[in-house]
Amino acid sequence: MLELRHLSKKYVTTRALQDVSFSLGPGEFVGLFGENGAGKTTLMKCVLGLLGHQGEITLDGAAVTRKNIARLSFATSEHSFFPALSPADHRDFYQSQFPAFRAKRFVALTDFFDLPMGRPLRAFSTGQKNQFEVILALCQGAEYILMDEPFAGNDVFNRDDFYKVLLGILEPTETVLLSTHLLEEVAPFLSRAVLLRQGRLVGDVLTADLDEQGSDLMTYVRGVYHRPADRVSRALSSLTGEEAES
Numbered sequence: 001m002l003e004l005r006h007l008s009k010k011y012v013t014t015r016a017l018q019d020v021s022f023s024l025g026p027g028e029f030v031g032l033f034g035e036n037g038a039g040k041t042t043l044m045k046c047v048l049g050l051l052g053h054q055g056e057i058t059l060d061g062a063a064v065t066r067k068n069i070a071r072l073s074f075a076t077s078e079h080s081f082f083p084a085l086s087p088a089d090h091r092d093f094y095q096s097q098f099p100a101f102r103a104k105r106f107v108a109l110t111d112f113f114d115l116p117m118g119r120p121l122r123a124f125s126t127g128q129k130n131q132f133e134v135i136l137a138l139c140q141g142a143e144y145i146l147m148d149e150p151f152a153g154n155d156v157f158n159r160d161d162f163y164k165v166l167l168g169i170l171e172p173t174e175t176v177l178l179s180t181h182l183l184e185e186v187a188p189f190l191s192r193a194v195l196l197r198q199g200r201l202v203g204d205v206l207t208a209d210l211d212e213q214g215s216d217l218m219t220y221v222r223g224v225y226h227r228p229a230d231r232v233s234r235a236l237s238s239l240t241g242e243e244a245e246s
Helices: 040-047 087-097 103-112 126-139 156-169 183-189 207-212 217-225 229-245
Strands: 002-011 014-024 029-033 054-059 072-076 144-148 175-179 192-197 200-206
Touching: 002 040, 014 040, 014 054, 029 040, 029 183, 040 072, 040 144, 040 175, 072 126, 087 103, 087 126, 103 126, 103 156, 126 144, 126 156, 156 183, 183 217, 192 217, 200 207, 200 217, 207 217
Parallel strands: 014 200, 029 175, 029 192, 072 144, 144 175
Antiparallel strands: 002 014, 002 054, 192 200
């Protein structure tokens, strides 16, 4: 189990995360949602040890260190691969570094995305680079797979098909934490949703519970992020006033 306890992170004067606590268990497919600046990327980078923070992050009760970091993988549109190497080169390198590397899955996913195995990554399109980043994260052999807006630049048809493939290939021990703004698109595939707002945890719900209540994820999220009518009115009044003065 991956556990976050009272996680906080501050950038100079800005609090990116404030007292965030939740856990992820085996086999979950969790959506991490929030407005821009809510703290989603910061949270993932803290889990991976890329940022200093306050609070505790543990993996089956142990701190995340070099000894167990291979149990976590990360896909990000910032890209973490070697641009001069080809997919085949990456496969060989990952197999040498990660004993649990999933070679058959790698072949199946590169074939699914129709990626050229011998071409260097720097020659790939942005969409292809993002696809390959996701492939590496899924094939490393990690139990907890973190994805931060991984499909920027990919068309909707590829994304929809990929989610179906993803659900079909994941093992019961594998957990996915997916950060995305494409809520409506991923909602049918999620088992749970975690919501951040201004660095705070404001929602954590199982989609099965919503189904039992006769609700859905979009309705739940809209309720959490609903802006009071007076705030909307003030914004409109301010804009109307500015236009009148000009």
